[in-house]
Every structure is written in C-alpha cells, then in structure tokens.
Amino acid sequence: MLYINCPHCGMRSQNEFSYGGDASVKRPELNKEVSDEEWDNFVYNRKSLRGKHLELWQHISGCRQWIKVERDTATHAIFRTFKADEEVA
Amino acid sequence: MTQAFRIENGGLINRDKKLSFKFNGKTYFGYEGDTLASALLANGVHLVGRSFKYHRPRGFFGAGVDEPYAIVQLYRNGETEPNIKATEQELFEGLEAKSVNCWPSVNFDIGAINNFLKIFLPAGFYYKTFMWPKSFWYRIYEPFIRKAAGLGVASTKHDNERYEHKYEYCDLLIAGSGPSGLAGAYAAAKNGAKVILAEDKPRFGGSLLTSDVNIGNQSGKDWAQGIIAELKTMPNVVVKNRSQIFGYYDHNMLVMSEKVSDHLPATKKYHPNKRLWYIRAKEVLISSGSIERPIVFGNNDTPGVMLSSAAKEYLKVYGVLVGRKPLVFTNNDSGYETAIELKKHGVDSVILDSRKNPESEIIDEAKNLGINIKNSFVVVAAQGYKKVKSADIASISEDKKQLGKIENIQCDCICVSGFWTPTIHLASQSGNKTKFKEEIDAFVPGQSKQNEITLGAANGVFSLEETLKTSFTAGSELSKKITENDNKIAIPNVVEKKSSQHDKFWCVPLPKGKNYKRFLDFQNDVAVSDVEIALREGYRSIEHVKRYTTLGMATDQGKTSNLNGLQLVSEIENKVVPAVGHTTFRPPYTPVSIGAIVGREVGKHSKPTRKSPMHSWHEKNNAVFVDAGVWLRPRYYKKGNENLFEASKREAKNVRTNVGVCDVTTLGKIDVKGPDAAELLNRVYTNAWLKLPVGKARYGVMLREDGIVMDDGTTTRISENHYHMTTTTAQAANVLSHLEYYLQLVWPELNVNVVSTTEQWAGAAIAGPKSRDLLQKLFPNSDVSNEGLPFMGYMEGDLFGVKARIFRISFSGELAYEVNVESDYGNFMWEKIIEVGEEFNIQPYGTEALSTLRIEMGHVAGSELDGRTIPFDNALDGLVSKKKDFIGKRSLQRSAFIAEDRQRIVGVVPLDKQTSIPEGSHLVKDDKAPLPNPKLGHISASCWSVEYDNPFSLAILKDGKNMIGQKLFAMSPLKNKVIPVEIVSSHYVDPKGERVRS
Numbered sequence A: 001m002l003y004i005n006c007p008h009c010g011m012r013s014q015n016e017f018s019y020g021g022d023a024s025v026k027r028p029e030l031n032k033e034v035s036d037e038e039w040d041n042f043v044y045n046r047k048s049l050r051g052k053h054l055e056l057w058q059h060i061s062g063c064r065q066w067i068k069v070e071r072d073t074a075t076h077a078i079f080r081t082f083k084a085d086e087e088v089a
Numbered sequence B: 001m002t003q004a005f006r007i008e009n010g011g012l013i014n015r016d017k018k019l020s021f022k023f024n025g026k027t028y029f030g031y032e033g034d035t036l037a038s039a040l041l042a043n044g045v046h047l048v049g050r051s052f053k054y055h056r057p058r059g060f061f062g063a064g065v066d067e068p069y070a071i072v073q074l075y076r077n078g079e080t081e082p083n084i085k086a087t088e089q090e091l092f093e094g095l096e097a098k099s100v101n102c103w104p105s106v107n108f109d110i111g112a113i114n115n116f117l118k119i120f121l122p123a124g125f126y127y128k129t130f131m132w133p134k135s136f137w138y139r140i141y142e143p144f145i146r147k148a149a150g151l152g153v154a155s156t157k158h159d160n161e162r163y164e165h166k167y168e169y170c171d172l173l174i175a176g177s178g179p180s181g182l183a184g185a186y187a188a189a190k191n192g193a194k195v196i197l198a199e200d201k202p203r204f205g206g207s208l209l210t211s212d213v214n215i216g217n218q219s220g221k222d223w224a225q226g227i228i229a230e231l232k233t234m235p236n237v238v239v240k241n242r243s244q245i246f247g248y249y250d251h252n253m254l255v256m257s258e259k260v261s262d263h264l265p266a267t268k269k270y271h272p273n274k275r276l277w278y279i280r281a282k283e284v285l286i287s288s289g290s291i292e293r294p295i296v297f298g299n300n301d302t303p304g305v306m307l308s309s310a311a312k313e314y315l316k317v318y319g320v321l322v323g324r325k326p327l328v329f330t331n332n333d334s335g336y337e338t339a340i341e342l343k344k345h346g347v348d349s350v351i352l353d354s355r356k357n358p359e360s361e362i363i364d365e366a367k368n369l370g371i372n373i374k375n376s377f378v379v380v381a382a383q384g385y386k387k388v389k390s391a392d393i394a395s396i397s398e399d400k401k402q403l404g405k406i407e408n409i410q411c412d413c414i415c416v417s418g419f420w421t422p423t424i425h426l427a428s429q430s431g432n433k434t435k436f437k438e439e440i441d442a443f444v445p446g447q448s449k450q451n452e453i454t455l456g457a458a459n460g461v462f463s464l465e466e467t468l469k470t471s472f473t474a475g476s477e478l479s480k481k482i483t484e485n486d487n488k489i490a491i492p493n494v495v496e497k498k499s500s501q502h503d504k505f506w507c508v509p510l511p512k513g514k515n516y517k518r519f520l521d522f523q524n525d526v527a528v529s530d531v532e533i534a535l536r537e538g539y540r541s542i543e544h545v546k547r548y549t550t551l552g553m554a555t556d557q558g559k560t561s562n563l564n565g566l567q568l569v570s571e572i573e574n575k576v577v578p579a580v581g582h583t584t585f586r587p588p589y590t591p592v593s594i595g596a597i598v599g600r601e602v603g604k605h606s607k608p609t610r611k612s613p614m615h616s617w618h619e620k621n622n623a624v625f626v627d628a629g630v631w632l633r634p635r636y637y638k639k640g641n642e643n644l645f646e647a648s649k650r651e652a653k654n655v656r657t658n659v660g661v662c663d664v665t666t667l668g669k670i671d672v673k674g675p676d677a678a679e680l681l682n683r684v685y686t687n688a689w690l691k692l693p694v695g696k697a698r699y700g701v702m703l704r705e706d707g708i709v710m711d712d713g714t715t716t717r718i719s720e721n722h723y724h725m726t727t728t729t730a731q732a733a734n735v736l737s738h739l740e741y742y743l744q745l746v747w748p749e750l751n752v753n754v755v756s757t758t759e760q761w762a763g764a765a766i767a768g769p770k771s772r773d774l775l776q777k778l779f780p781n782s783d784v785s786n787e788g789l790p791f792m793g794y795m796e797g798d799l800f801g802v803k804a805r806i807f808r809i810s811f812s813g814e815l816a817y818e819v820n821v822e823s824d825y826g827n828f829m830w831e832k833i834i835e836v837g838e839e840f841n842i843q844p845y846g847t848e849a850l851s852t853l854r855i856e857m858g859h860v861a862g863s864e865l866d867g868r869t870i871p872f873d874n875a876l877d878g879l880v881s882k883k884k885d886f887i888g889k890r891s892l893q894r895s896a897f898i899a900e901d902r903q904r905i906v907g908v909v910p911l912d913k914q915t916s917i918p919e920g921s922h923l924v925k926d927d928k929a930p931l932p933n934p935k936l937g938h939i940s941a942s943c944w945s946v947e948y949d950n951p952f953s954l955a956i957l958k959d960g961k962n963m964i965g966q967k968l969f970a971m972s973p974l975k976n977k978v979i980p981v982e983i984v985s986s987h988y989v990d991p992k993g994e995r996v997r998s
C-alpha cells in the first residue's frame, strides 16, 4: 500500500485516496473548435509510461483535494506531490 | 501411554502441566509448551501423513515454519482448520488433529498405489495425461484427483471466530528475535525509537535457545531472556511472539499475523483468534535467520529423516529424543553440534561427514566425547517404509562421483545437515535484488530497495560475534537518524566455538542399478528425476521448471527445497547457480488464514449500512428492505400474506388513485454555493442553467467527457447564489468528486463551493392526485395551489413548527411533491404525513412501487443510465443544448452517436398481455434464427403496469425511434423464455405529462 504525502494533510495511506489518471492531460477550452484528433487525445489516448509519471489522486477520505503525484509506475517510488494549483517544474 | 522419548529433565516445557490430546483418534499426553509435533515425537509417533502425489509415508522434517510434511487438520472448540503445521501448533488440553492426504487412514492409504506406479507419474504427468480425452476431465480425473489430493478440508460452517485488523506505525520494525533482532531492538530502544519486535514462535531468542554459546558471561538463552524482559518494560517497545511478518509491501508497509488464541483450547470472550497488523515502519531490520537445508539422498523422505537442527531443537526446547540410534549425515559442523547435544543426554550417534579431513573446535569436542565419526562418508539411501530402520552408507570419492562399497547400518533416525540457507523472503519481497554468496552456496540480500537492512544469519553471517556487533550498531545508527539520540551500548563478550568450512556437496549419486527416489521438494513430491525430465524436455527458465515440476510451489514455498533445486539445474545445465537465478518470493511467507485477511469485514460488517431517519418507522410497519448501494430502503410494506408482487401493485395503484409517500432520503444531495454556481451548473449539465429563477427547480442530465450519461437529477435555486443539487442514490459520491475535479483542476477560477448534504436532509416524496390536498393540510399557512406552487416550483414552509423545504417535482409522473426537513426531524415529518394523510387514504410505498411508477411513465433510472448510453438513447436529447458548451458535448459528435439507427429507449408489451418479460432479455427479430441470434436490444426494466393491468417493460433498442409498432421476440435463455412482444412508446402512461402539471 502506497504512502502518499498529501500536500494539505501530510503522509497518508493509499486507501484514503482514489486515483484520477494522468495529470498532464489538459482539457480543451470550452466553446473552442476542437478537432477529432485533439478530442480523442484528451478523452482516450494515454501513454502507458514505464517510469516517472505525473498523476492525479483525490484525498477522498481526507481533505477531498485533488493533488498531483509524481510516481514511478515501475517501482512505485513517489518523488514529489503537489497541490492542484501548484506548477510542476 | 508413556512419553517414551521424553528425557527426564531439560527443555523449556512446563512439566508440571500435563496435557492430553488426540491424534487420529488416539489419546496421548504432552506438556504445556509442547508443539503438537514435539508431543507426538515424545510419544514415538513419527508417521503423521502421506505425501501429496505418491502418498508415501511422511514424518517430521523440521521443527517450525520450514516443515514440509507434518500438515494436519486441526479440531478446536467445535471448529476445524486445515493446513496446520504440527511443528507450529502449540499443544493445549483437548487438542484434536488428524492426518491429511490419506484415505482411509494414515497406516493404510489407497493413494499409496501411486507410489508403486511412480514410474508413470513423472513431472508434467498431470498436464500430459489428464488433458485427454477432454470429456474425461470433469467426470473421472478431476473428482479422483480432488479426493486424492489436498491438504485438508475447509470447514463449510460459518466461522464463529473473530479476527481483527490493526494499523500501526513505528520507527523500527524487527522481523525475528534471534541474536540479531534482540541486539538491534535493544540498541534502537535505548535511543528512544519506537520499536516493534516480532517473533513467529512462542518463545523469543531464535537460535540462542538451542546453541551452545555465551554472551556477557551468561548462556545465550539467559542473555536473550534478560534482553526481552528489559524490552518489555520499555514504553517505546512492543514485543510480540506468535507473530509472523509474512509480507513486505510498497513504501515500507509490512503485514504481520498475530496468533492470539491458537494456543488455547478456546478463544477467550472478546478476544480475536488472530490479529492482522498493518505496520508502516520507517526502518525495517530483517533478522529472520536461516533454515538448514537437506542433503539429497535415496528415500530421503522416509519418516525419521529430519534436519539436524530440528533434532537439536526437539531435544533442547522440548526435551524430546527423535531417536535412540541416530545417524548424523552432514557436510558442515552443524551436524556435530546435534551429535554433541545427543551425547550429553546419553545417546550415541554415528556422524557421516562428506568432508575428508575437517578440523575445528566443534569437531574436536565431538572427538573428545568419543563420538563415532566417519569422514568422506555418505548416506546412499534410507531403508524402512513407515520409519527409518537402517541406512545404506558408503564412502565417497573426493570428486563426489564414486561411491565405495555399500554397507548397511542400523539406525532409527537420520539427522541431515547440508548447511544453511538465509531466509531472504522479506528482503526479496521488498524489491531487494538478491545476490549469490559463493562461500555459503546461497542467496543473500543485495542492494536494499526500501528502508530495509538484513543482518545475522539472514544475511549469510553465521558468526554470533559478528552478528551481535553489526546488529547493535545498526540498531543504534537507524534509531539515531530518527530520534537523534546517541546512547552508546557496550557490546557484550561472546564465547562461541569456531566452525570449519562446509562442503559444497548436496546430492548423493545413485549407486549402479538403483533408482531410489531422491526428493528435492518434500511437500510436492518433486524428485531429482522430475527436474531432469523437465530439462530434457526443453524447459530452461527456472520459473518454467518450477511450474512444470511444481518444485517449490507447495505451501512451504520451497523453504527447504529451492536451493537444492537450483543446484541441480545449474549442474545439469552446466551454469553457475546465480546464472540460473531463483524464482520470485511472493507474500505470504507462510499460509495465512482467510479469516485473518478478511478481519471484521464479514457478513453485515463487510460494508457500512446506511439507514434513513425513518428506518425504525419502516421496521415497525412491516417494511421488507432491499440493499440500495450501502443504504437499506423499504422495498415494500407487507400487509397480511401479501407477496412482493401483490404489495407493490397495491402501493403503486394507491399512488395513481389516492396518495402515497416514499422515503427518498437516500437521494444524493449536494449544496452548490457561490457567485459562479450557475456557471458551474451550466457547464456540468447538458441543458441551460443561467436563467433559472430563485425558487425554481430544473431537471438536468450530466455527461462524462466521453458523452456517456453520468447521472441525472433536479437542482433547485434556493437563493441567489445557493443551489440544492440532487443526484441518484448510486452516483452521489461520484458526482461530488466529479464537481470537485472540475472546480479544483479545470476551472479553479470559478468561485463555487460544493459539499455533500445527503445526510443533513430527510426526504419524503408525496405523490398522487390527492397530494395537494394533503400538502395543504400539512402546510396550512402556505399557498400550495397550482399558481402558488407550480410544477418545478420551490418554497419553504412550516411543518408544525419545523422548517421544511417543499419541492414540486415528480418521479412517479403523478402530481407530486418532495418535502425535506433536517434529518433529526425526519421521523417527525414522516409520522405527521401519515397521520394527516389518513383521510386521503395515504399508504407508504417502497422502491418496487416506485420502479413500477417510473417505468410505466418512461422515466429513466440506473438501469437505463448504465454507463453505456448517451442522452439520445434515453430520449433525453431534448435536454441537450445546441448553444452552449458543456462537459462531454464534443463527444456527442462521434459518428456512432449520431448514426441514423442509433439505439433508443422504447416500451415493450407482451402480445398476450400476460407474460412478464425478464429483465436482461434480448430483443430479436426471429426467435428461430440460428445462434448467435442477432441482438437488436435488451430489456432494461420490467414492471406490471398498474394503469393498464398488464406487463410493461422498457428496452434500449437499435433504431428504437422507428421501431414503434413492430413485433419482435424477447428471449431469455437464462429463464428459458421466448415472448412475442410489441414495441410501443416508452411513455406508456400520460404521454403528454399532464398529471404533473395538474
């Protein structure tokens, strides 16, 4: 079970969180023309990375904040976590 | 019966407390502190079971967790548990156990015929033979194998024992209380670290309990006792015996199974049987020791052949002799230690040492005691069927290939030592890439992956002095990092006898003309010849060899067999062992009861139960409940002898003719507040929300980004910046997360807050033509006329002094209202509605009537919004705004979603107006078409229309829009039904929706 550092609450076990997928995906702006390809890339197409991956988790049984987690998909090592509005350098 | 093999004095058992127990129906006696194994051996019982494949007689091989044979079925306090190791099961008064793997009895076993057929049962036999002919598998092979195989019988009764889970955090977790664990724990505890020390056996001390050493002028055993006693007094230390750490998971999470009650005749009141600890440790010290490994020789599975360390443990801990004429067969000094201990108790053994000329302090001591030592000698084969009677022995050449003249010597047991295998399971589970250590012919942990360190014998260090030194230091250093204390510990003096280098010899060659079975894996009956076959047949990867031969796949995970298996493969393949590599260790290290894993999450406790504030009223009024997610909802209210069908029909009919009341507390409720609340709603719902006035409700549908309907419900504008959103019962949590996702990540600029208020409000739906009259009487001071409170209107009211929210919304399709009060007043509200409603013939209705009402109105619910349908499919396309953008809108342009013949909701009526159509039935054109019959759609929901008094169903049907009036067949192979049907509009009752506006 992973041990995730919620930037709002501190270290918490994985069973307090739910997974939210790739954090690097950006939703196309509302009311903008979007090509089929762009939309498919947003809704469906994901890289199945081996290695460092920036992903979303929600601390549902805690502060309910969505956070970003930088995790290695192969080793499960967690490098850094960020608040929703924090820029990831 | 006397305990003929119990020595007069000595051992750590309590001789003042005699215990009686039964094994295979026969009564024996042992002492408190015995294991079932030691007590049986004290009584001279060596035959405890039959082997898995050949049903050969099996005895005891080890004295603890490594035991591959002595697996029994245990009976305790009216319960039974399979797969118990007799070497781990502590004796208690009245214990009962039986052998497994034998039928009809351990002494006469029919399956043993396999033993004489063994030439026909080589590796892969089951794969090759029982696969053909296919039809034989279920009828003949499988039942036979099932009867013959297995490691006991699981109880089919409910387990009345209680199991607990516990979460714990610590600075340093230590697995194993041998010298290394004790030293590490002591040093870390002295630095103020929070320490958990876990020992799987009942007694702390590990190898110190049996070894002849001195630490700080005390015997090793006394030193261990002193350390444990001190640790127990320290508030920052938890010491746990009978506790096996069996799994090392991500981020230093380890799981430990504590046997709380297994050693007692019955579990004490309020105590668990086992407790599972989930431990998050900052640092882990693995001091799990090592397991002696066997030397492979002919018939090495005969009862009476056992590890020399086990023989020593039975003697020193339990005061039991495993034999009176022992033969010790060793390739290192450990066998000598056993022979010396035996000699001290008056038992003369013969030592066969595969080495030519070893010299050490230990060997000198054995010589001085006058023990008969034969160098360059090996056991070729054990003789005897149910018990060792003698051994064929021979000298062996220096290259270990040639045997000398075979002679037979009498003996009643053979104590084997093929050197030691570090227990690296936990380190390996943590992700540590283990490495092969040439000097000890075994793998040891390599680079640590998580915060773990392995010390002592588990790390391949067999010198006590070095183990203590490194472990005290590690305990100090690891704890210093955490507590920043630096209390120096004086490392005590150690007196131990030096041993000499072991012999890299592990398998005795077969003498000419003999084909003795030489077993590698004792639990799964895998012999040298099986591995040879596998390699001959082309299996190369050790993982494949393992699966083909089942080597190391038994419940003991090959604790005594893995390395010898690797040695064999490397020898045949002419590779070095590290190149062969070992198979992956996976948790659990040793079998764990399912009960312990499940913990308290059984029966009612497997999930939380949510009840509405009106629950007790429902109970008192004969409600029959149904699970709705984790909620309990009244399905119907039983009157007299009514069944579900009759009751729900009565309740639904009463809504259509008079007035009914339904508990709708379970609906999800979300408060949406803030200046941008309308904008948020406008983005998450498919329809327009910017112009909804205060005091008005609107029905809305929300989609996922892929265009699929996520949920529906009404949202009401309570005040300027305050909306009350409702969701379906099932989607309440998902919708909240969904809103939070967009607010926090996608549109953080929106000034809106959302919070769940599901549990803050109790809700009652009042539906039926007489509902307004009832409402007027409930709220005499409010104008609830059609003008005062129009359809989709909202107002606040005073319900006999309680503030209430009144919504004019309808799920039933009748004139209807929903009243909400704060949860604590829910029951008050409900009772008032029933009381005042009496003159209007009010009746409560449950979810079954609720379904009937919505189905015949063609209102969609979870069975249509099933995660596969878009708004069009549910005839909700009128609610999809063409002007504005919203979540999922772009996906609705996908070609499949705009196809001419897109599926759509329809009504379905059986032609005979009699036969109810099972939900899930397929709609097909031709009921006689060959399979697979092309499916046009499926029945999503069925009811008995109370309006027309005939069955009615909803279906999602391909090209549904153009299918009205068509005749099809509803087929349910599951229920074996074929029903001719007609497709009608989904709006079966009141298609113009006049009632809700009346």
Ligand SMILES: [Zn+2]
Residues within 6 Å of the ligand: A006, A007, A008, A009, A010, A059, A062, A063, A064, A065
């Ligand atoms: Zn948090």
